[in-house]
Amino acid sequence: MVRGLGDYIDIVGEKIISEIYKKARSLYNKHLCHINSTFLGGGVAEILSRLVPLMNEVTDADWRIIHGNPAFFEVTKRFHNALQSGSIDLTEMRKSLYTDVNQEFAGYTHLKYDCVVVHDPQPLPLITFYKKRQPWIWRCHIDLSNPNPELWNFLKKFIIRYDLMVVSSEKYIKKDLPVEQRVIHPAIDPLSLKNRELTEAEISRFIKQAKIPQDKPLITQISRMDPWKDPEGVLEVYKMVKEKVDCRLLYCYNLATDDPEGMEIYERMHKKARNLVERGDVLFVVGNHDLLVNAIQRFSDVIIQKSVKEGFALTVTEALWKGKPVVAGNVGGIPYQIKDGRNGFLVDPHDYKTCAERVVRLLQEPKLAKDMGKRAKEYVRENFLTTRLLKNYLDLFSEVLR
Amino acid sequence: MVRGLGDYIDIVGEKIISEIYKKARSLYNKHLCHINSTFLGGGVAEILSRLVPLMNEVTDADWRIIHGNPAFFEVTKRFHNALQSGSIDLTEMRKSLYTDVNQEFAGYTHLKYDCVVVHDPQPLPLITFYKKRQPWIWRCHIDLSNPNPELWNFLKKFIIRYDLMVVSSEKYIKKDLPVEQRVIHPAIDPLSLKNRELTEAEISRFIKQAKIPQDKPLITQISRMDPWKDPEGVLEVYKMVKEKVDCRLLYCYNLATDDPEGMEIYERMHKKARNLVERGDVLFVVGNHDLLVNAIQRFSDVIIQKSVKEGFALTVTEALWKGKPVVAGNVGGIPYQIKDGRNGFLVDPHDYKTCAERVVRLLQEPKLAKDMGKRAKEYVRENFLTTRLLKNYLDLFSEVLR
Numbered sequence: 001m002v003r004g005l006g007d008y009i010d011i012v013g014e015k016i017i018s019e020i021y022k023k024a025r026s027l028y029n030k031h032l033c034h035i036n037s038t039f040l041g042g043g044v045a046e047i048l049s050r051l052v053p054l055m056n057e058v059t060d061a062d063w064r065i066i067h068g069n070p071a072f073f074e075v076t077k078r079f080h081n082a083l084q085s086g087s088i089d090l091t092e093m094r095k096s097l098y099t100d101v102n103q104e105f106a107g108y109t110h111l112k113y114d115c116v117v118v119h120d121p122q123p124l125p126l127i128t129f130y131k132k133r134q135p136w137i138w139r140c141h142i143d144l145s146n147p148n149p150e151l152w153n154f155l156k157k158f159i160i161r162y163d164l165m166v167v168s169s170e171k172y173i174k175k176d177l178p179v180e181q182r183v184i185h186p187a188i189d190p191l192s193l194k195n196r197e198l199t200e201a202e203i204s205r206f207i208k209q210a211k212i213p214q215d216k217p218l219i220t221q222i223s224r225m226d227p228w229k230d231p232e233g234v235l236e237v238y239k240m241v242k243e244k245v246d247c248r249l250l251y252c253y254n255l256a257t258d259d260p261e262g263m264e265i266y267e268r269m270h271k272k273a274r275n276l277v278e279r280g281d282v283l284f285v286v287g288n289h290d291l292l293v294n295a296i297q298r299f300s301d302v303i304i305q306k307s308v309k310e311g312f313a314l315t316v317t318e319a320l321w322k323g324k325p326v327v328a329g330n331v332g333g334i335p336y337q338i339k340d341g342r343n344g345f346l347v348d349p350h351d352y353k354t355c356a357e358r359v360v361r362l363l364q365e366p367k368l369a370k371d372m373g374k375r376a377k378e379y380v381r382e383n384f385l386t387t388r389l390l391k392n393y394l395d396l397f398s399e400v401l402r
Numbered sequence: 403m404v405r406g407l408g409d410y411i412d413i414v415g416e417k418i419i420s421e422i423y424k425k426a427r428s429l430y431n432k433h434l435c436h437i438n439s440t441f442l443g444g445g446v447a448e449i450l451s452r453l454v455p456l457m458n459e460v461t462d463a464d465w466r467i468i469h470g471n472p473a474f475f476e477v478t479k480r481f482h483n484a485l486q487s488g489s490i491d492l493t494e495m496r497k498s499l500y501t502d503v504n505q506e507f508a509g510y511t512h513l514k515y516d517c518v519v520v521h522d523p524q525p526l527p528l529i530t531f532y533k534k535r536q537p538w539i540w541r542c543h544i545d546l547s548n549p550n551p552e553l554w555n556f557l558k559k560f561i562i563r564y565d566l567m568v569v570s571s572e573k574y575i576k577k578d579l580p581v582e583q584r585v586i587h588p589a590i591d592p593l594s595l596k597n598r599e600l601t602e603a604e605i606s607r608f609i610k611q612a613k614i615p616q617d618k619p620l621i622t623q624i625s626r627m628d629p630w631k632d633p634e635g636v637l638e639v640y641k642m643v644k645e646k647v648d649c650r651l652l653y654c655y656n657l658a659t660d661d662p663e664g665m666e667i668y669e670r671m672h673k674k675a676r677n678l679v680e681r682g683d684v685l686f687v688v689g690n691h692d693l694l695v696n697a698i699q700r701f702s703d704v705i706i707q708k709s710v711k712e713g714f715a716l717t718v719t720e721a722l723w724k725g726k727p728v729v730a731g732n733v734g735g736i737p738y739q740i741k742d743g744r745n746g747f748l749v750d751p752h753d754y755k756t757c758a759e760r761v762v763r764l765l766q767e768p769k770l771a772k773d774m775g776k777r778a779k780e781y782v783r784e785n786f787l788t789t790r791l792l793k794n795y796l797d798l799f800s801e802v803l804r
Contacts, residue, residue, distance in 0.1 A: 031512065039469035052510045063510040067441035067467065108454045108465045110433065112514065 024058035426460035608697035627664035
């Protein structure tokens with residue numbers, strides 16, 4: 001049932017796993033603790049649910065979750081948005097609620113660990129409620145390139161107490177912050193439901209269940225109905241492609257019930273593509289479970305990620321890992337993953353024509369598509385799998401515990 | 403902001419608080435840990451959110467919450483119901499899900515404590531996934547008088563590993579279980595929103611906001627729309643009372659959207675009492691926040707709790723604490739709280755006539771009502787407040803750590 005480090009040998013090779021064990025030697029008898037704010041839902045919980053069990057194979061690692069009430073999480077959600085450049089009304093009441101919940105949690109959470117890793121802003125103020133007895137690391141998973149200045153100033157007074165801050169991209173490094181900073185790129189778990197190998201029979205079953213016809217080449221974008229993902233642009237690109245090669249567009253989306261903007265985009269796309277939708281050439285599929293998304297990625301001929309703005313873009317990582325040729329916007333973390341012309345194509349997301357040309361080329365040249373896909377998979381294997389993340393953390397711990 | 407032991411001196415007296423400090427002496431440098439399954443919602447979370455901070459004033463106590471997925475909580479909810487005499491389809495899959503989630507949690511939860519207290523069935527199997535290094539206590543808050551035998555047999559193999567089991571009533575002691583058992587009655591927090599003192603002005607404001615007229619005596623039952631609380635019987639009793647004394651009935655309820663049975667009862671009551679409801683003599687008020695419930699209890703002349711079946715009945719404790727005369731069914735934990743004729747009236751819940759007579763008597767004899775209410779409050783002060791619960795726990799810990 002429980003997956004262990006040994007299960008990754010077939011994927012990343014013995015050398016990497018052996019390196020992990022060697023790195024852990026300096027951590028014998030060390031006890032670490034990760035603190036975040038959710039167990040289910042969201043990328044951080046997804047990462048920790050895999051990382052922490054693996055970490056426990058080579059050292060002792062606890063995972064604790066700050067308990068908050070709905071008002072607290074409403075405030076921290078506002079913080080999250082404002083850190084990604086939104087505005088915020090930073091009232092005294094919100095500030096107190098934020099620190100009070102942290103203080104209460106600290107009251108019954110005795111951190112007798114050799115190192116504490118705090119994830120994201122929710123538990124950030126915890127550090128002020130302890131006598132400091134060990135190195136603390138703040139691991140921020142959020143895009144920090146343009147944080148709201150007022151909020152940033154408020155949070156800085158907590159951040160500067162930390163020994164180290166870890167961000168997800170070189171672009172988020174804060175030159176004026178007197179705290180050492182490190183970059184750790186995110187990673188995907190090759191053994192998760194979303195990424196594990198599927199047999200042809202499994203793929204075919206999911207594709208049939210989702211009523212996706214199998215008689216034409218398929219180009220796919222997987223994303224929310226969000227302007228930053230430019231779903232309407234994807235439709236335009238598809239129309240250009242279709243003039244050259246007969247194929248289908250699959251838009252695999254998720255739509256929250258409290259997302260009127262997404263609903264509007266969805267309806268606009270339906271209107272614009274009415275004939276194509278009726279003919280079954282443009283398909284909308286709700287990507288409501290991991291195995292289905294996995295199958296769709298594996299079944300598609302080309303994956304598009306025509307984003308105008310992105311964080312790291314783990315959906316791109318997932319597609320590359322499945323050996324697919326990806327045509328993606330040259331934004332956010334995407335250029336870390338795609339080397340243009342080698343393991344995929346990078347395009348200016350506003351240049352629909354070039355984007356369409358790249359897709360057409362991949363559809364017309366199966367050898368190119370296959371080679372790119374192979375290189376894509378190898379690039380992810382070397383750079384963006386959980387095992388690399390585990391190595392990064394072991395290095396971090398060795399550094400701060402030295 | 404944060405309430406401490408000192409704040410209870412005015413309520414329970416210096417002697418009790420001093421006793422608590424004395425009891426804690428044998429626990430210096432001891433580190434305890436409570437484990438349950440929720441932070442918000444439910445009686446256990448309510449108790450721990452008060453108890454654990456107080457415990458941290460006299461020793462070190464952690465509070466950890468088992469992380470589970472929705473499927474796990476669905477299974478444990480079934481367990482909860484079946485422990486209270488329901489039936490259950492105890493499949494192998496359910497058993498594995500139950501133990502697997504515990505095993506996973508144990509993998510990243512290093513229990514370096516001097517004593518572990520596990521609350522209710524959700525984290526019960528945890529003990530099997532550790533090398534036992536300290537006393538473990540299982541604190542069961544559920545009515546165990548008639549558990550489903552198949553489930554009980556399954557759970558027993560975990561229970562017998564514990565050093566001590568604590569139940570909420572003498573009636574739940576299992577004579578055939580080779581584990582030492584103790585009884586700890588539940589308690590209420592006199593400083594919570596639901597129980598704290600309210601000024602006349604505050605009470606009046608909440609009563610007005612809830613549109614409760616103030617011109618006639620008020621008799622109140624606070625409970626879910628649940629056959630065990632016999633809401634329709636309450637209406638019958640009220641009709642009998644009303645023949646003798648002009649008064650109002652207030653039914654303060656909570657209705658979950660997924661509770662069709664409650665909805666039916668509610669509609670039947672409305673139909674049966676149509677004239678009375680239209681005249682404003684029978685009122686239905688949703689008790690959707692603690693301060694409102696507090697105000698309603700304080701504003702009422704007589705509180706009824708005509709239950710046919712009960713656990714401990716903390717709503718009775720709450721009413722008694724507010725110095726109210728209570729007429730309640732002689733079931734569950736109610737006779738521990740009410741000494742018939744002294745600090746309230748106990749009635750056979752099927753004997754509407756006697757119940758109505760008691761209510762009439764209390765409405766007609768204000769001196770009796772007042773004296774009973776006074777004695778009720780004192781009885782709760784001595785027996786059913788959080789500070790007593792804290793003392794019980796300190797005694798338990800001293801016992802197992804001796």
